[in-house]
Amino acid sequence: MKLLIALTLLFSTSYLKSQNESLNGVWADSSSKSFQNCYAVFAVKKDSVFMTHYVEFNGQPFVEHGKGLITDGKLKYTVKVTLQIPGWTTTEGQHILSLDSDGKTLRGTYSDNTGNKGPLVFKKKWPK
Numbered sequence: 001m002k003l004l005i006a007l008t009l010l011f012s013t014s015y016l017k018s019q020n021e022s023l024n025g026v027w028a029d030s031s032s033k034s035f036q037n038c039y040a041v042f043a044v045k046k047d048s049v050f051m052t053h054y055v056e057f058n059g060q061p062f063v064e065h066g067k068g069l070i071t072d073g074k075l076k077y078t079v080k081v082t083l084q085i086p087g088w089t090t091t092e093g094q095h096i097l098s099l100d101s102d103g104k105t106l107r108g109t110y111s112d113n114t115g116n117k118g119p120l121v122f123k124k125k126w127p128k
Contacts, residue, residue: 020044020070023099027106027122034058040122042075049075051095060085066095074098075106089114097122104128 021044029038040053047070055062062085068077075097081090093112097120100107106122 020047022103023049023070023075023106025124026126028125029053029055030121030123031119039125044070047071049077051077051079053079057085062088064093068095074108090116095120 023042023044025042027040027042029035029040031038035055035057036059037056038054040051043050048067049070050065050067052065053063055064061083062081063083064079064081066077066079068075070076075095077095079093079095081092084090090112093110093116095108095110097106097108099105104124106120106124108120109117110120111117
């Protein structure tokens with residue numbers, strides 16, 4: 001019985017590690033047609049997630065970076081804005097994402113310090 005429990009834990013840990021590592025790479029932001037040239041780069045180490053996000057909204061660049069954890073199968077991280085779009089007051093926010101069963105789509109929500117909320121969708125670009 002102890003052997004069965006140990007093997008189950010080992011398999012679960014190995015599966016989670018490989019699933020988390022498959023999140024590493026470049027993802028295209030496909031949340032809205034108003035946004036162009038939008039890419040997020042995710043780096044995962046164990047249960048920690050780091051990201052950098054470049055967005056153009058109607059031609060204006062926006063950059064944010066974030067870090068957080070993967071818990072209960074969800075990426076939960078805080079972002080800090082490093083380049084704002086003129087007139088925007090967003091300086092930080094939260095992203096919560098889940099990997100779809102296809103392994104190529106991250107889907108979830110964002111919220112920011114000004115009360116904005118909405119959907120987020122990222123499609124895996126590299127590596128495929």
